Amino acid sequence: MNLNVKSMHLIDFNAPPILPAMSRPFSSQQPGTAQALVAVLTDSETPAASASTALAQWKLVNPRANWSVLDMRQAPPKPGEWLQRMLSELLSRKHMQSGQLVLLGRRDAGRQALDVVLNGGLACAGFVGIDIPCAPPRFATVPTTASIRLVLHESNAEQSDGDSLLGMLRHADIDSRIMRLPSAGADDEDTTVRAAGTFLFELVAKACRHPLAQLGTHHV
Numbered sequence: 001m002n003l004n005v006k007s008m009h010l011i012d013f014n015a016p017p018i019l020p021a022m023s024r025p026f027s028s029q030q031p032g033t034a035q036a037l038v039a040v041l042t043d044s045e046t047p048a049a050s051a052s053t054a055l056a057q058w059k060l061v062n063p064r065a066n067w068s069v070l071d072m073r074q075a076p077p078k079p080g081e082w083l084q085r086m087l088s089e090l091l092s093r094k095h096m097q098s099g100q101l102v103l104l105g106r107r108d109a110g111r112q113a114l115d116v117v118l119n120g121g122l123a124c125a126g127f128v129g130i131d132i133p134c135a136p137p138r139f140a141t142v143p144t145t146a147s148i149r150l151v152l153h154e155s156n157a158e159q160s161d162g163d164s165l166l167g168m169l170r171h172a173d174i175d176s177r178i179m180r181l182p183s184a185g186a187d188d189e190d191t192t193v194r195a196a197g198t199f200l201f202e203l204v205a206k207a208c209r210h211p212l213a214q215l216g217t218h219h220v
Contacts, residue, residue, distance in 0.1 A: 034066035036207035041105035041113050043072045054193045062204045072109040080121040098123040099210040102203045106130040126203035134165045148176040149199035154183050
């Protein structure tokens with residue numbers, strides 16, 4: 001099944017091909033090692049069943065990554081310091097650095113994490129957001145080396161002009177890419193998972209190029 005991609009916005013990035021079946025893992029590491037860490041951010045809006053299925057597919061094609069799930073419902077109303085602390089502790093336990101970290105989140109959980117990144121409160125290799133709210137940021141963004149990748153359905157991308165989040169990303173000096181999908185259909189979840197998986201594959205590869213990851217000495 002081919003992804004029905006409505007449109008894309010590219011900034012200095014040559015798009016990789018859509019993963020055809022997400023079933024051919026690539027790995028050059030020894031068993032028991034990981035070179036990147038993917039933190040999946042969830043909340044009450046994250047369906048447990050679909051999240052579990054998606055995670056299984058993403059893991060299959062990213063064997064060089066270690067995975068962790070963070071429940072944003074445990075965070076305070078202003079989650080910046082909490083998220084910093086949780087991810088710092090997680091990276092320390094995995095003997096990794098922020099350049100090896102990739103964040104992924106849907107809807108409000110994803111937007112909360114992205115705001116922390118854009119506000120300069122969190123360093124990472126990249127962020128993948130799925131149908132996150134696109135209201136304009138309430139703060140001045142700061143330069144970041146994180147790559148921002150968004151998968152949005154048409155209904156979630158309506159605020160794409162002017163001072164919205166998407167407009168800000170277009171005009172900022174940030175490595176960003178936005179994939180727009182048609183409105184939800186019968187196969188919407190599978191299409192969404194595969195689209196996000198394409199971005200994840202790219203950003204995990206970026207995290208694995210971090211100098212510490214290249215040492216290949218840290219077992220998890």
